[in-house]
Amino acid sequence: MRILTDIRDFFFPRLCMACGKKLLVSEQVLCCDCLSQLPFTHLGNTPGNEMEKIFWGRFPIVRASSLLWYSRGGKVAHILAGMKYYGRRQVCRHMGEVLALELQSSGFFAGVDYLLPVPLHPDRLRTRGYNQSLLLAEGISRVTGIPVCDGVLRRVRNNQTQTHKSAWERQENASHLFQLAGDTRVLERKHVMLVDDVLTTGATLTSCAEVLSEIKEIHLSIVTLAWTR
Template sequence: MSLWKDFKDFFFPRTCMGCGKKLLVHESVVCLSCLSGLPFTGLGNTPGNGMERQFWGRFPIERASSLFYYAKGGEVASMLHGMKYYGRRKVCRQMGNWLAAELSATGFFDGIDCLIPVPLHPCRLRQRGYNQSGLLAEGISEQTGIPLCTDALVRTHNNRTQTHKSGYERWQNTDGLFAATVQAASLADRHILLVDDVLTTGATLTACADALSSIPGIRISVVTLAWAK
């Protein structure tokens, strides 16, 4: 087994998602140097935290949390870019495991009935081959045992990436972007957790919540890997 691992590392070296350097045998996803400098939010399950307040007045949010702060050009930005565009499927799940492990101890997942990752449009999904938010949610599910629900919400428009849009353009770009399916009726009186890779203006997650808002008794919480505070 060790010989096979050495063979893979020689021909397919594992590299740090933060700085790009080769990972040592005992390192995973990011090197120890980058790990020590990662900007953890420490939000945990704190009621009324800054991330939760970002959604106040938009929809009745139960709770919100994120593992890292996001800054353009930083290690977290490099990690997210690799997850989104370079086929790092295993890393997406590992980050979901990590996120869940950190937040489980705070009770953040208590009472959550199902996980709903922000969906991609089918055309974008075929092009990319995977949904990074979906894989992140899979990693959370593996760690917590909370089931996934991937058939209740659909993306109705194949809109362009939000990356280079202003805050106002992001809100315009998400108007009517998602729709609840007939399967969403099963979410009545349940507490769902929307899962996405990064929170910026909150436009995308608010659009998801709006699409589900007509379901009787639904309660909505939000979790992301990173938050651009």
């Protein structure tokens, strides 16, 4: 198997998503140097942390956390670009595993019944071929064993990109984006964790939560791979 791996890496070298350097056989997605230099938030499962406070007054939230700080042009930006625009599905799942391994020991996932990825609009899903938030949730599920619940939330408007928009414009852009779909009784009285790739102002996640709050006695938490503070 090692010979086959060496042959594959010779003809199809695996490159670090953050710096582009060739990966060693023992490395996945990121080289050890980049992995050690990632800007971790260290929010963990701290009650009332900075990210959680973003959603106070918008909807009742159990807990919220994010793994990495995002900055334009940085290592995390390269990872997210690979996840969203370059078809790197294995990167999405792997980063979900990294996120889960980092947060699991803090008890962040304790009591969570379902992981619910933020859906893409069908047009964007057809263009991209996959939903990076769904794959991220699948990676988290691999580590935690929490099932992924996909399909109860539908994106009904293909909003414009949030890039270069002000906080007010982002909020307006994200209004009335979602609606419930199918049988939502499975989420009644359940603790559901919304999963997304990056948090900016929280407008999109708030739009999701407003719709999900129609479900009887649902409890909501949020986790993202990265956060633009």
